[in-house]
Amino acid sequence: MSLQTELQNFGCTVLCDEPMSRHTSFRIGGKAKYVIIPGNEAALLSAIRLLKENSFPYLILGNGSNVLFADEDYEGAVIQLADGLTELRLEDENTIYCAAGVILAKLCTFALDNSLTGLEFAHGIPGSVGGAVFMNAGAYGGEIKDCIHSVRHLTPDGEVLETPASELHFTYRHTSFTENGHLVLGARFRLKKGDKTAIRERMNELIQKRKTSQPLEYPSAGSTFKRPAVGYAAAHIDECGLKGCTVGGAGVSTKHAGFVINHGNATAADVKALMKQIQETVLQQHDVLLEPEVVMLP
Numbered sequence: 198m199s200l201q202t203e204l205q206n207f208g209c210t211v212l213c214d215e216p217m218s219r220h221t222s223f224r225i226g227g228k229a230k231y232v233i234i235p236g237n238e239a240a241l242l243s244a245i246r247l248l249k250e251n252s253f254p255y256l257i258l259g260n261g262s263n264v265l266f267a268d269e270d271y272e273g274a275v276i277q278l279a280d281g282l283t284e285l286r287l288e289d290e291n292t293i294y295c296a297a298g299v300i301l302a303k304l305c306t307f308a309l310d311n312s313l314t315g316l317e318f319a320h321g322i323p324g325s326v327g328g329a330v331f332m333n334a335g336a337y338g339g340e341i342k343d344c345i346h347s348v349r350h351l352t353p354d355g356e357v358l359e360t361p362a363s364e365l366h367f368t369y370r371h372t373s374f375t376e377n378g379h380l381v382l383g384a385r386f387r388l389k390k391g392d393k394t395a396i397r398e399r400m401n402e403l404i405q406k407r408k409t410s411q412p413l414e415y416p417s418a419g420s421t422f423k424r425p426a427v428g429y430a431a432a433h434i435d436e437c438g439l440k441g442c443t444v445g446g447a448g449v450s451t452k453h454a455g456f457v458i459n460h461g462n463a464t465a466a467d468v469k470a471l472m473k474q475i476q477e478t479v480l481q482q483h484d485v486l487l488e489p490e491v492v493m494l495p
């Protein structure tokens with residue numbers, strides 16, 4: 198039986214020779230041999246076991262909103278969790294269990310429907326819950342770590358563990374998972390009871406802020422660089438006169454200097470070259486080293 202058939206028998210959707218530009222918010226990337234979308238957690242665990250048994254390389258993608266996928270074709274499998282692992286349930290009046298593949302906006306709407314406050318900041322972040330937990334996503338003064346009670350994750354040995362948030366070393370855009378490569382399966386969110394109207398208004402207010410300040414009309418991966426020790430990446434880039442600067446189809450947004458955008462035909466090579474130019478200029482003029490927030494895959 199072929200690998201593809203076995204994966205399908207487990208309950209995975211399998212796309213062959215699939216352009217990764219279709220699976221990333223940057224709309225950039227060469228073809229992957231397979232894109233595997235597991236229909237549930239059991240299908241995911243079986244797929245990983247099979248790929249390991251066959252020494253078939255693979256990597257994990259959430260919703261592809263914080264990655265720059267290489268231009269070269271990838272002779273491995275991309276396991277995409279968004280649209281696959283979608284379990285979402287209220288466990289008690291303050292606790293939500295949410296699987297890794299649920300899109301943050303859906304989790305936030307679920308919290309709103311249950312009058313639970315704490316996740317308003319996350320509503321406009323276009324990632325999956327797994328991706329957000331993996332790198333401790335945050336915005337407007339909130340971070341995922343603030344409302345996580347525990348995380349279920351898969352070790353490289355195939356063991357499923359549940360670890361309390363206090364043991365996961367959450368810091369700015371960093372967790373244990375960014376170090377150990379464990380796969381986030383899902384998380385328990387502990388939230389507070391709140392006023393539905395106030396929650397909805399705060400979500401709408403923050404979405405509006407994004408629309409006015411971010412170049413949402415262009416493909417991108419959000420903030421290209423992490424916040425440096427001194428100041429803000431966008432301010433450094435702007436003050437160095439780099440707004441509007443381009444390499445091939447990639448450009449520094451004129452609306453928000455922290456975003457590298459795809460003008461339509463950008464390659465990963467264009468984005469990397471532009472990022473290098475930005476880093477060198479900011480280092481030279483401001484003595485600040487900008488560290489990429491965007492993850493380069495594979």
Ligand SMILES: Cc1cc2nc3c(=O)[nH]c(=O)nc-3n(C[C@H](O)[C@H](O)[C@H](O)COP(=O)(O)OP(=O)(O)OC[C@H]3O[C@@H](n4cnc5c(N)ncnc54)[C@H](O)[C@@H]3O)c2cc1C
Pocket residue numbers: 222256257258259260261262263264278297321322323324325326327328329330331332333334335336374378379380381382411413417418419420492
């Ligand atoms: C317009 C725009 C605005 C944005 N605004 C914000 C913002 O305000 N704040 C912010 O923090 N980010 C922001 N981002 C970036 C991005 O949405 C977040 O980083 C998000 O958390 C990434 O989630 P994802 O599912 O898309 O992860 P992906 O991009 O798919 O993956 C990112 C990394 O996480 C790993 N990963 C994904 N899922 C899992 C998992 N289940 N287990 C283990 N590893 C996993 C991948 O292997 C990869 O290394 C923005 C992006 C865009 C395009």
